[in-house]
Amino acid sequence: MADLYPMHLQHDHSDKVGMKTQQFPLGLFDCNETKNQEVIQLLKFLTEKYVPLDGNEVIDEVFIGGDRLTDERVQGAQRAMENAETSKGKLQGFISKIEDWHRMMNFLEEMNVEDEDQLLPSDFQEKTDEDKISWLNEICCRIVKKYMFENNEDMLEQLRSVLDDPDHIENYFVASDNDDRFHCHFCPKSFVQLNSVKLHEKLLHQHTVTSKTSRKSNPENEDQLYNHIMLIFKFVCLLKNLDISIDMGDGARSVRSAKYELPIFNKTNKTKYAIRCVHLTTLTEETLSSEQSQKLIYNKSINIQGGKNNNLALDEYLEMLNRDGKELVKGH
Known part of the structure; x- marks a missing residue:
């Protein structure tokens, strides 16, 4: 099927993501992210240099991204300055966002699944390329519908139990x-x-709240191996979806993926990443203007060599620069 299936799934900006990205290095800053005051000073400097201003008021916000800690520290600095008199003083010129690569690495470690068995229809070789693709798509749709959405133990069950209680x-x-x-x-x-x-x-007030959630008992005859395999299947689907969306520069698919990763982060106690998934979804669907939402969705990757499917997540590329930079200055 690799010879037949499209290597690139078309999206709204397919014609742009294959272009080589022009880079503008901002330089290195002597800033300790763990110290709130230093982050505040950095954001003040970046505000003066890169944020559109009219006097002391912000005209248009600029996105600033990184890993979960960077996202958290930027928002912490903004909360610390929320009593300032102007939008510039409040550091409102920046909208922090979490990037895709760190999200993906926290979502799942490496998995290697191989299956050489193939069950093809008897007339498969006689089908046209389009019919072969349609046959594969139809099977994929049935699998996703049955095992991702129709089974009783669906991935959003725990989240709904919170909302319904x-x-x-x-x-x-x-x-x-x-x-x-x-x-x-x-x-x-x-x-x-x-x-x-x-x-x-x-x-x-000596008052502590405890949730009245009941744990489901596991029947003795429950097929634990089947449940384990199905969980791996769901993880692989979600991981592959996010990985390919990054390669193709399909920001809309990457943002949608966060909705399905959310209950996984919640169930595995990665609470801060669950919060960032909510934050990303809320930014793109509720709080941002249509123009700002499109800026966020379709500026999540970088293409350093040109050509379709050669995109990298912004934070993945930054990690590469960090690695190379540390190697260059080693011993100095």
């Missing part, structure tokens, strides 16, 4: 959010941070 610990505290502050259920106090109100109610 008003007494769940997450809903209990988030429901108290008012005017960007979390309010205590027992006294007039309110807090900016969610963890603060949790700690306050626990220490001052």
Whole structure:
């Protein structure tokens, strides 16, 4: 099928992603990401240099990306400056975003699945190339529909159990959010941070919330091997989908993939990546203007050699530069 199936799946910007990317190095900055004040100073410098301004007000935001920690630190610096008087002072010239390669690496480690068995129809060789592709697509659609969406233990089950349970610990505290502050259920106090109100109610009011979620028992006759194989199948599908979307520069497919990765991150306790998946989806579908949303979706990769399917995630390329840079200065 490799000789028949399209090497590149067309998307809205297929004609652009095959072009060699022109790069503009911003230089190196002496900044320790773990120190909030240094990140604030860096963002102030970058604001002056790269953000469109009208006096002290931001005209248009600029995207800034990196791994999960970079994304977190940028937002932390912005929260620290949210009491400033101007949008420039609040560091609102930047919209932080998580990049694809680190997301993919955290989603799944390397997997190697080989299957040489093939079951082809008897008239397969007589079919046209288009019919052969249609035959494969139809089988793939049936597999995805049955094993990704129709089985009882679907991937979004745990997420729905949170949303459907008003007494769940997450809903209990988030429901108290008012005017960007979390309010205590027992006294007039309110807090900016969610963890603060949790700690306050626990220490001052001796109140701790526990979820009333029931664990499903595993029947003795349940086929654990089958369940394990199906889980690997789902992981491989999601991983391959994200990997290929990066290669093809298909930002829309990469963003959609985050919705399906979300319950995996949640179930494997990678909470911060689950939050970043929500953040990415919210940016592209709710909070950004149509123009800004398109900028985010279709500027997620870089092509350093030209040609279709030769794209790299922005953070993957940056890791390569970091590696080469450290090698050059070793011993100095």
